[in-house]
Amino acid sequence: MxxxxxxxxxxxxxxxxxxxxxxxxxxxxxxxxxxxxxxxxxxxxxxxxxxxxxxxxxxxFTPQLDQAVYGDQLRVEKVGEAPLPLAQQIAAARSAHPEGTLASVVTPAGPENTTRVVLSVPELGEKQRTVFVDPYTAKVQGELTTWWGSTPLTTWLDDxxxxxxxxxxxxxxxxxxxxxxxxxxxxxxxxxxxxxxxxxxxxxxxxxxxxxxxxxxxxxxxxxxxxxxxxxxxxxxxxxxxxxxxxxxxxxxxxLLDAVKGHPPELDPLLPGAQPPAEDEGGEHAGHAGHGAAEESAKVDPAGFEAALAVARKAGLGGTVSVTPPENASSAWVVAQNDNTWPVHYDKVAVDTAKGEVTSHTRWADYPALAKLSKLGVQGHMGVxxxxxxxxxxxxxxxxxxxxxxxxxxxxxxxxxxxxxxxxxxxxxxxxxxxxxxxxxxxxxxxxxxxxxxxxxPVLGGTLLGFVVVDVAVGLVKRSRTA
Known part of the structure; x- marks a missing residue:
């Protein structure tokens, strides 16, 4: 209170x-x-x-606000019988927006949602350009400047x-x-x-x-x-x-998480037998592929997205997933579940598309209890x-x-x-x-x-200490005036 x-x-x-x-x-x-x-x-x-x-x-209520403001980009006009291959959808997005490099592709959350083709564009900094494609017709329905998948309106309200x-x-x-x-x-x-x-x-x-x-x-x-x-x-x-x-x-x-080893398990994106890349060739954060490995991302074949997705589906990754291309020749494709609504799904796999196999796998069930509580708490705080x-x-x-x-x-x-x-x-x-x-x-x-x-x-401690100092000073001033 x-x-x-x-x-x-x-x-x-x-x-x-x-x-x-x-x-x-x-x-x-x-x-x-x-x-x-x-x-x-x-x-x-x-x-x-x-x-x-x-x-x-x-x-x-940003989900409802997003639908009201960006409905033309987020929803398809007419639901078809079966979605087109990802490669065809990506090709349509790249034809309309050849700038930047391919960062990831997010599959539709439902039959009425569009596919999101995410591009890394240098002038946008840490933000991305997301192209929205009708999965049934490969029609590009628009593009938005996004931040970690959030629309401009959601990003503004979040800030x-x-x-x-x-x-x-x-x-x-x-x-x-x-x-x-x-x-x-x-x-x-x-x-x-x-x-x-x-x-x-x-x-x-x-x-x-x-x-x-x-x-x-x-x-x-x-x-x-x-x-x-x-x-x-x-x-x-x-x-x-x-x-x-x-x-x-x-x-x-x-x-505290460091002390109790409460962090989520990390996915190993390195291909078996490959040498780890130098630091300037890109790190482990596959979600930002294209920033540190622009040349490698530019060479990515759109068909690789379809192949990586197929392997991930066989490995049990259902629902909405994000498919990220390799950062370099030593790295695998990364496919991660993005289902934030209960029951949540956060499994992630590294895929070698050349061999058609999973090289590394992290499962939500293997998260430490504290990592699970933290993740679920954040999603509950955000209302999703x-x-x-x-x-x-x-x-x-x-x-x-x-x-x-x-x-x-x-x-x-x-x-x-x-x-x-x-x-x-x-x-x-x-x-x-x-x-x-x-x-x-x-x-x-x-x-x-x-x-x-x-x-x-620390903020609680600092402000409390500040109050004590001010309170003591006021008391001393009052006492001196009384004296």
Missing amino acids: SSTTEQAPDRPAAAAAPNPAPAGRSWRGVRAQLVRLHFYAGVFAAPFLLIAALTGLAYT LHRNLHLGEFGRLYSEVAASWLWVLVAGGLVLWIGRSRGQRAKSARGVLLPDRGARGVRRTRSWHAATGVWLALGLFFLSATGLTWSHYAGDRFGQ LFGIVNQIVLAAVAIGLTLVTVWGYRMWWQRRPTREDRKAAFGKAPARGTWRQLPPVVLVVGVPAVVALGWAL
Whole structure:
């Protein structure tokens, strides 16, 4: 649950004001510290969460938006009886677009979809030119500048959600949101479920449903908290999966995968008996063939795509696949499944078309558990794992997070003093110094845990440290003025 919470929940809004922390160390100090953390974390992180929720909501429905905007390229006009050979479709694409080199060919996801012939064009940098071909007539239906298979619209919305089109600097916004989201949710749950006043807190109904009989700030708080309870699982999921591919926390996650050997198995693209190519002849990332091996890709016979696909089909690779030509004379063809909807299919094979055999094979079943969870988490975060159901759930969570954030700020506004001699735009913040009321065991266990957490999530640790420094400085200034 993001944004703010009130310090004195049962007072009228006009009189609400934070009480001084109780004297002596007790477990009441833990609640007081949570109130303070939840309040300031909400004020600081809520704008980032609101942006992430709105941009994520827009990104959720990119499959439908793509069909509406690029339907002429993505769909065939009339479904035929049987698709033409890949070689014929590739020849038609190359005739219309002879520029660049062949990077890969993606088979249609369904009978109404076009074949995608992907070209590496130097002036496009890391992006590609994708030519869409009717598999039944070999008619070229158009071309788009794509990024990892995403259309221009999807790429634009993806960049908006990840970095606000501000590049590496903009990625900090999304990492701040993901880093603080779970803290706000966990703190809000503890505060709402563990509140001691009133019988509603002791029943499931009091936790799961808002108090319709309440008025003012208490009514807003009940909607804020009860909605947060319903959203909690989804928000924890979005926070965790978002952090896995963030910049700084993502690096830490990569170190964890290294330590536990949790990376997916790697396909060996080298032909049996062949010598490994020099580094400047191309690496193992077959998906970018053409960038480092332009001459080799230019010599590729379109018939090789059909031969590689036939071998892969015999090896059990069904559904949508991407066929990538060899990067050099020592490498094999690579055919990889691209079925992201459950049940997923991510098998991959290296094919020697001269001998018509598979030289290397990686299977989804052989992925380590952590690699599987990471892959499925990303697909679920993007809304593609369970199709339209996944999209609806993500949309509901995004809308709910937006409402919770707005209600949090509304609580802060409702708690403002309204007397003529005490008017203010917002309510007062919770009292400082609550850490002095924490039991010793909480400090002994909590401080090392926070330090470890700050290392694992550097953006969370850095922003928390910044808050502590500012808070201490403000306290010193106030103390000197009082003195």
